[in-house]
Amino acid sequence: MMTLFGDPNIWLPWSFGALLGVSILIYVVLDGFDLGVGVLFPFANGAEKDTMVASIGPFWDANETWLVLAVGILLVAFPVAHGIILTSLYLPVAVLLIGLIMRGVAFEFRAKAPAPWKNTWNGVFYAGSLLSSLAQGFMLGMYIMGLTWTWGNVGFALLTAVFLTVGYSFIGATWLILKTEGALQKKAVDWAKGGIWGLILGIGAISVASPLVSPRIFEKWFSFPSMLYLAPLPILSGLLVAYLWWKLSTLPREDDSYAWSPFVAAMALFILAFLGLAYSFYPYVVPEQMTIYEAAAAPEALIIILVGACFVVPTILAYTALAYWVFRGKATALSYE
Amino acid sequence: METLLLSRIQFAANISFHILFPTITIALGWVLLFFKLRFNATGDAKWMDAYRFWVKIFALSFGMGVVSGITMSFQFGTNWPGFMEAVGNVAGPLLAYEVMTAFFLEAVFLGIMLFGFSRVPNWLHTTATVLVAFGTTMSTFWIIVLNSWMHTPAGFEIRDGVVFATDWFDVIFNPSMPYRLTHMLLASGLTVAFLIAGISAFRRLIGDSSDGVKAGMKTGLWMAALLIPIQIFAGDMHGLNTLEHQPAKVAAMEGNWETGPNKPLYLFAIPNEEERRNDYAIKIPNMASIILTHKADGVVPGLNDFVAEDGTVMHPPVSKVFWSFRIMVGTGLAMLLVSWGTLAWIARRDPETGDRFRLKRLPKFWLWGLVAMTFSGWLATLAGWYTTEIGRQPWLVQGVLTTEAAVADVAAPMVLTTLIAYLVVYALLLTAYIAVIFYLARKAAKGENINNPIPQSGEATTGLGRGASGAAVPAE
Known part of the structure; x- marks a missing residue:
């Protein structure tokens, strides 16, 4: 059977590399917007905070599960790489986890704890969202710089930490444009206008840094004819930014039309940026050290996961879609009744 | 060695904190379904009252389980x-199936289930409740499979120091899995039974005599009374299974140093590993032999069998x-007893009068x-x-991989720093969690929200009531 599909030592790692990439991408987009909503917390008043939480309440848990899947795939499909990456990112991982714990529990506590504590839990929610976003941006920066702890690399990672956090607040703001109305929606438009630079600078910094760090990546992008095939990536990104700039200046409209468009454009930008990254780093899972083919677990272990994934992942996507459909429309206050 | 010990403490701290919450949600999901189906x-409104209180x-x-579970998924790396380098080919697929078949379903x-009551038809809400309960149970299944393995x-089989699965049926249905799974599911049931009974008793004490509280208390007490004898039986079976497969663990549990017949059951003792004997022992003669072999002169394994000739201790x-x-x-x-x-x-x-006490x-x-027994399930x-x-030590995978061989080469101060950070966070969260449970109980006892569906605006309420006129409901 195997011969039908060629060498399992090639297509299995490739499939899992793709699955890993898709999981990370879905995670970054989905948890990106709900982390971003948390990052925007200090700019909102009390009632707006309730609406903001209501807009992500039914989704955040499932959104975070994509992180578990991504780490899970890295763990099971590329166990050696998983160890190298996570031990070298030991501290930022701990910060990320503590941040995720803080914001995850604050969802519950801010609504259930006695009223005088609500502000405290709002603060915990904000701090947790901020810490998680910063940690993810930091890890992204360190990963791009090859996971070595030098002052220069840490400096770059601190920059990407800020950019990704602002980028998350941007996609969070576009989500709020889609899910809210009235004064909060107006505010969200302003937040989006104020946050778009984070995404631009972030994508820009990574696009400049990664070819400079790695001659291999430079070669992949700036040689003929690949430059030609790749041209759509930066061009489309530029067009999307221009579109967002223009669209945001026209929102919100009386009839609430196009409220969805900034979020969709923001998602598209995240996807393009991610494709660029994936192209740069393929086939490496540990930058410049270990390819997905070297890091892959045994084919007999991978095949049994893949068979399951073929059935389960589409099902997951289907019921995720169901959840988003059930909670479609403007966010209403969350109620157990 | 220092990194090893700190890493072990960190893992123990993380997983101890984590297990508290699944232990509640596994069984509470099914109890909620029971309340919902009764309703x-x-x-009868009392079932809905019970549902509404316990769903919070x-x-x-x-939420606590999710976030502490994410921490667990990173600890391996x-x-x-x-661990994954040596046994990843077995552990990987099991963990992957847990994420794919359980985590997403429940999440x-x-x-x-929580927020869709007014948005979806009742059958879909009930189905969602079933799927969440099923998801938590599936998650238990996969993680217990891996732990039992x-x-x-x-x-x-082992090739070049790396484990490869040869028969997935044998991997999944490994010898201790059925016993451990049963034991854990029953433990979850008992934890929830005493949680419900304890919190309901607390509400009674502060003057809440609503039918919802009575329904909850009865459910908790009956659950406890039904499950505990089964649990004692299942635990005994599990012990016998351990005797067969991990005699060193049973020897440590019994505090038995020398293999032999007619071994006593120690009710109290201070095991002294240096002198290899028990100090201040209070014991029942022959009882360990009777429990483990059902014969007074049955042979019980001793710890001294697990010390190598060069003095290396291979028992826990x-x-x-x-x-x-x-x-x-x-x-x-x-x-x-309770x-x-x-x-x-x-x-x-x-x-x-001839009436029952009730x-x-x-x-x-x-x-x-x-009330004192509320969290007894956690303790057990x-x-x-x-x-x-601890009984599996010094092995991480019994007979295959030692704990020492799997630990990361991370600087000890780094492990210590993160350990302290986790411990501080966990201590605060656990305090807040227990405080909020009793706060919710007090609030429910005062009848807020439950008998009065009109919400108070701007208050951090629990969103129980839906405004009669569709007025703004406090955010959950």
């Missing part, structure tokens, strides 16, 4: 890379296992006793897990 069938505790516990349908590995640290085991069994016996005692009390008939005649001290569960996990 669907009878239309469920949501809170679930940050602290124990050797996605939790949103609909680490105790009683089967269905594999004795006193930790010995005492964890006694705390677990002691708590279990207290559960038996649940059966309470049911016997309320079933008594008043000699004058819940309302439970004296105050008795109710306080139930943790003690049980310490028994089995």
Whole structure:
């Protein structure tokens, strides 16, 4: 059977590399917007905070599960790489986890704890969202710089930490444009206008840094004819930014039309940026050290996961879609009744 | 060595904190379904009251479980890379199936279960409740499969120091899996039973005599009374299975140093590993032999069999296992006494009127006793897990991989720093969690929201009531 599909030592790692990439991408987009909503917390008043939480309440848990899947795939499909990456990112991982714990529990506590504590839990929610976003941006920066702890690399990672956090607040703001109305929606438009630079600078910094760090990546992008095939990536990104700039200046409209468009454009930008990254780093899972083919677990272990994934992942996507459909429309206050 | 010890403490701290919450949600999901189905069938509002109160505790516990579970998924990579390098080909697929078949199911349908009541048809809401409960149970299944495989590995071969699965049926249905799974599911049921009984008793004590509280209390007490004898039986079977596959663990549990017949059961002792004997022992002659082999002169394995000729100790640290085991069994016996005692009390008939005593005649001290037992399930569960996990040491995967061989080469101060950070966060969260549960109980007892569906705006309420006129409902 195997011969039908060629060498399992090639297509299995490739499939899992793709699955890993898709999981990370879905995670970054989905948890990106709900982390971003948390990052925007200090700019909102009390009632707006309730609406903001209501807009992500039914989704955040499932959104975070994509992180578990991504780490899970890295763990099971590329166990050696998983160890190298996570031990070298030991501290930022701990910060990320503590941040995720803080914001995850604050969802519950801010609504259930006695009223005088609500502000405290709002603060915990904000701090947790901020810490998680910063940690993810930091890890992204360190990963791009090859996971070595030098002052220069840490400096770059601190920059990407800020950019990704602002980028998350941007996609969070576009989500709020889609899910809210009235004064909060107006505010969200302003937040989006104020946050778009984070995404631009972030994508820009990574696009400049990664070819400079790695001659291999430079070669992949700036040689003929690949430059030609790749041209759509930066061009489309530029067009999307221009579109967002223009669209945001026209929102919100009386009839609430196009409220969805900034979020969709923001998602598209995240996807393009991610494709660029994936192209740069393929086939490496540990930058410049270990390819997905070297890091892959045994084919007999991978095949049994893949068979399951073929059935389960589409099902997951289907019921995720169901959840988003059930909670479609403007966010209403969350109620157990 | 320092990194090894700190990493072990960190893993223990993380997983101990984590297990508290799944232990509640696994069974509470099914109890909520029970409340919901009773309500669907009878239309009696008390079942909906019980559902509405406990779904909040469920949501809170679930949130705590999710975030502490994410921490667990990273611990393998940050602290124990050797684990996946050596046994990843077995552990990987099992963990992957847990994420794919359980995590997403519960996470996605939790949103609909919690917040979708007014947005979806009743059948879909009930289905979501079923799927969340099923998801938590599936998650238990996969993680217990992996954990059991680490105790009683089967269905594999080792090539160049790396484990490869040869028979997935044997991997999944490894010798200790059915016993451990049963034991854990029952532990979850008992934890929830005493949580419900305890919190309901607390609400009674502060003056809440609503039918919802009574329904909850009865459900908790009956659950406890039914499950505890089964649990004692299942635990005994599990012990016999351990005797067969991990004799060193049983030797440590019994504090038995020399293999031989007619071994006593130690009710109390301070195991002395240096002198290799038990100090200050109080014992029942022959009882360990009788429990483990059902014969007074049955042979019980001894710890001294697990010391290599060069003096290397290959058995677990004795006193930790010995005492964890006694705390677990002691708590279990207290559960038996309390649940059966309470049911016997309320079933008594008043000699004058001939009526049964019922819940309302439970004296105050008795109710306080139930309150004291609220988190007894946590104590027993943790003690049980310490028994089995410390009892596996020095192995990480019994006979295949030692714990020492799997630890990451991370600087000890880094492990210590993150450990302290986790401990501080966990201590604060646990305090907040317990405080909020009792706060919710007090609030429910005062009848806020439950009897009064009109919400108070701007208050951090629990969003129970839906405004009659569709007015803004406090955010959940």
